[in-house]
Amino acid sequence: MSAFDYKKAVSDIPHKPGVYQFWDNEGILIYIGKAKDLRNRVGSYFNKDNQMNGKTRVLVSKIRKITFTIVDTEIDAWLLENSLIKKHQPRYNIMLKDDKTYPWIIIKKEAFPRIYWTRKMIKDGSTYFGPYASVGMMHTILDLIKETYPLRTCNLPLTDKNISDNKFKVCLEYQIGNCKGPCQAYQTHEDYDNSIEEIKDILNGKIGNVIRDVKQVIKSAVEQLNFEYAHQYQLKLQVLEKYQSKSTVVNSAITNIDVVSIASDERYAFVNYLKVTNGSIIQTQTIEIKKRLDETDEELLTIAITEFRTKFHSTSKEIIVPFDIVLLDASLKFTVPKLGEKKKLLELSQKNVLFFKKERLNQYEKLNPDLRTDRILTQMQKDLKLTQLPKHIECFDNSNFQGQYPVSAIVVFKDAKPSKKDYRHFNVKTVEGPNDFATMEEAVYRRYKRMLEEGSTLPQLIIIDGGKGQLSSALSSLKKLGIDKKVTVIGIAKRLEELYYPGDSYPLYLDKKSETLKVIQQLRDEAHRFGITFHRKKRDQGTLKTELEQIGGIGKTTADKLLRHFKSVKKIKEASEAELSTVLNKKQVQTLFNHFKQKSPDV
Structure with a gap:
């Protein structure tokens, strides 16, 4: 008998409600169970710390295959388990007898129909709703119907002739307001049938009106200071809001x-x-x-x-x-x-x-990662309407601080994964002041001019972090280089994750859960991170350089030497006299020491 790899089998099961089935080595179904969380429940059978009885241990030893069916709720799992056990009667399940079925709510086919619950279905034209895995929920609905709609509960034959012959008298239910007295023609067929139609809507899941009515009862009771009555209805409201009036698993109307x-x-x-x-x-x-x-x-x-x-x-x-x-x-x-x-x-x-x-x-x-790559790239090609698989994607982002220290960054993805060795920074050369459009135009032009000069392969997709303005600037550079027809360029706006195509005034919205959008977001976020890191470094160096140049005896050339050698202000402050002497003369070293000593707080 081959060993059963239960760890792999359990890892394939979801954390969802449903029904699980155990099969032996001969392909015979030996057990059916339900669970609110399928993986946790099935996994518990193979937990060594689980104190199982002898019969359960024998069951587990015979398992060679596990199958499952997921459903919407735990209630549906109960219902599906019930029907499957009755059909297959697995060896290790308790046998379910026909008289232990779930209850139904019946609207009896008769004049002035009664509404009550039953476990037996009789094909006499009556309408059945359910079944109800929770008897408590079923009674809650019946109680709400009784409170909301005064209906008869007697089994009198209320034919038109019997009523006109005045054969019946109203009972206590009429006196206390639970019935409108159709037995003495105090209520018409039309009025009664209108109530029945509304009740059918409730039982079919259209319970919005009932919930509103219950809330109104609660409000009125509170205004009248009848808090006990309000509390009773509040409890019913809580159950009603969780209630499912009919199951997707079993329904009497489908044979x-x-x-x-x-x-x-x-x-x-x-x-x-x-x-x-x-x-x-x-x-x-x-x-x-x-x-x-x-x-x-x-x-x-x-x-x-x-x-x-x-x-x-x-x-x-x-x-x-x-x-x-x-x-x-x-x-x-x-x-x-x-x-x-x-x-x-x-x-x-x-x-x-x-x-x-x-x-x-x-x-x-997991066994073949290339399958995932092919699937993602194929989906991206389809979603973005590309003519080629986007195996090579590049994304641009700009950064500046109040118009100073502007930089551009480009990140590269190959086969839907970051290719960090191909990342690049750009120190903006031709733009003054805070002009994102011009900065983007310069960066795109420089990037692809160099690629054309070096004979490098162009990307299939270029992503611009920004809206229509930045996209237009990027497209302008591509046109100057004559490659605007060779590559696809799109812009992504941050606020609503809108994708813009050149010349298209309406953005494309992808499903928020789509893998295509996730890859684009990853590119955008990576470009932003890479650009911000470079921008901060440049800004810090610029601030330090300005500070160094303000020290008497330290000019621009000397400040550049210090930055190249020590990289940061912290390292310059911590440097020893001997270390500073490798860059500065004795007078400059002393001047630098005195400057930082004056700025240091007293100890």
């Missing part, structure tokens, strides 16, 4: 369907499958497909659907898909949902396939 979704790149495709039977997810799996040719997502999804339906013996007539599919099979219906329950199931499938794709590609990229 027998398949759900598939796909995520792909240039080399791989990943397809997730959910099999829904009698309102419950009973199968879930994600597979990987390595592309051979330039197959489309539609072609790959069609192949995967056939594979899944054969493997899991699916007979469903409807398949939920993320886009339209043309398949010559009149017995199958393909649905691309826009909203509602089916849309939520598709989103759950897509969440799982995207996570699977991300984790699997991360594994491949």
Whole structure:
């Protein structure tokens, strides 16, 4: 029996709610569990300090594969676990009996419908909402409905004939305001049905109006100094705001369907499958497909659907898909949902396939870093609409202090990584005063004039740290050199991370989480850091040089010698007489000593 690398298996599991499945060496499902945090829960089985009973130790010894399905909330994990255990009945799980199902809220199909909870679903036309993994939440909703909408609770046959024949009398519920008395025609069908429609909206998740009503009740109770009543509603409000009125995992309105979704790149495709039977997810799996040719997502999804339906013996007539599919099979219906329950199931499938794709590609990229580089460069080319892969990128930034000591810096990225040996500084020569535009124009011109003279390869992308003004200045230099058509140049504005292209008045906004924007931000920040470091050094040297020149007997030439030799004012102050004598004559040494001694504070 081969050893199981549990450390690697656990490292691939996310810190998300979901359901995990343990498989033995024969590919048999032996245990299903739920977790608020999948990685922590699964990892706990392999913790040597964990005091497990004998049966659990045997279970862990048999594990040879771990699969998982992520969901939105812990409640959904409970529901999915329940349906999967009932379907597969793994050896090491407690067997769930049909009478231990989760409860539902029913709107009974009858005149003046009653609303109550039940664990049994009867196909009599009534409407069911749920199921509810938290019974407390279900009762909170029922209590809120009861407080907000006076409805009948009796089981009297309220037909129009019985009411007109005056067969019934109002009861105590009417007297205390919990019912409006439809049994004696005190309430019309229209008024009652309006309440039922509003309640359906609440149970369908449209609870904004109810929350507002509850807040108004709390406010009114406080104004009337009825703090106990306000506190009761405050507690209900807190539960209501956390409540999910329906599950994306199980829904009674969906009987027998398949759900598939796909995520792909240039080399791989990943397809997730959910099999829904009698309102419950009973199968879930994600597979990987390595592309051979330039197959489309539609072609790959069609192949995967056939594979899944054969493997899991699916007979469903409807398949939920993320886009339209043309398949010559009149017995199958393909649905691309826009909203509602089916849309939520598709989103759950897509969440799982995207996570699977991300984790699997991360594994491949760790083994082969060039894959990550190729992926990032390809994505940048696509996002920025470049004609070439941006394997060589350069970014410019300017720095000055109140118009003094202006400098420009350029940083270079090759294959999406810093190439620090190619970084350069520029002492601005032709610009006086604070003129960022002219400074940028000079730096860009000098940089690429020299590259052309040396026969160096030009970058595929130039990034200018600044808006339209700096971009126009950079473009002006590129035009003078005749290379404006050979390279792509863009500007990035700091405030909103806007990307500007020459001649385009509207900026490009990338997704804040996109890797393309992250690389551009890294370039910009690195250029700023590199430029600021050089600028501070130059400013400090300029300040020191001015101070040295003001010392009697120390002229400009001598000040330059001191700076070249000692590099900083601190080292000059700390230098010994012998060290200073290597640069200065005896009279200058004494003058320097006296100057710093007069400026030093008394001890």
